Amino acid sequence: QVQLVESGGGLVQPGGSLRLSCAASGSTFSSYAMRWYRQAPGKEREFVARIINAGGSTAYADSVKGRFTISRDNAKSTVYLQMNSLKFEDTAVYYCSANNPLVTYWGQGTQVTVSS
Numbered sequence: 001q002v003q004l005v006e007s008g009g010g011l012v013q014p015g016g017s018l019r020l021s022c023a024a025s026g027s028t029f030s031s032y033a034m035r036w037y038r039q040a041p042g043k044e045r046e047f048v049a050r051i052i053n054a055g056g057s058t059a060y061a062d063s064v065k066g067r068f069t070i071s072r073d074n075a076k077s078t079v080y081l082q083m084n085s086l087k088f089e090d091t092a093v094y095y096c097s098a099n100n101p102l103v104t105y106w107g108q109g110t111q112v113t114v115s116s
Contacts, residue, residue: 002027002098002105009094009110012086016114020081022096022107029077033099036070036081038092038112045095049081063089086114 008020022034036048049070050059058070069082079096093109 002029002032004096004098004105004107006094006096006107006110009112011113011115013116014087014114016086017082017084018086018112020083020094020096020110020112022079022081024077024079024098029098030074031100032105034070034072034079035097035099036079037095037097038090039095039109040089040092043092048094051079083112086112088114090114 003025004022006020006022008018010018012018031053033050033052035050037045038048039045046061048061048064049068051070051072060068067083067085070079072079083090091112091114093111095109096107098105
């Protein structure tokens with residue numbers, strides 16, 4: 001069992017930055033691939049970024065490539081999402097997930113609002 005708690009969301013102006021954190025507890029964090037997703041009002045949840053457990057290989061949605069960076073600190077059981085050059089369309093609830101071939105866990109989400 002893994003518990004995930006996101007934090008770091010808030011209100012930011014276009015062009016600004018935020019860093020989201022997702023703290024994990026309850027199991028071996030380093031054995032899970034970690035992902036960030038987001039869900040805007042009236043839209044389906046969409047993939048944002050992924051970092052695998054070994055080697056730290058990353059992948060991004062085209063909409064955030066070059067602006068967002070995912071990283072993980074296995075010693076702190078935490079995954080981060082650094083978001084730069086934020087746009088209005090980045091407004092959403094951001095969720096982290098932890099998965100292995102057998103199971104996926106989700107956090108409760110953190111709201112990011114980009115507004116002037």
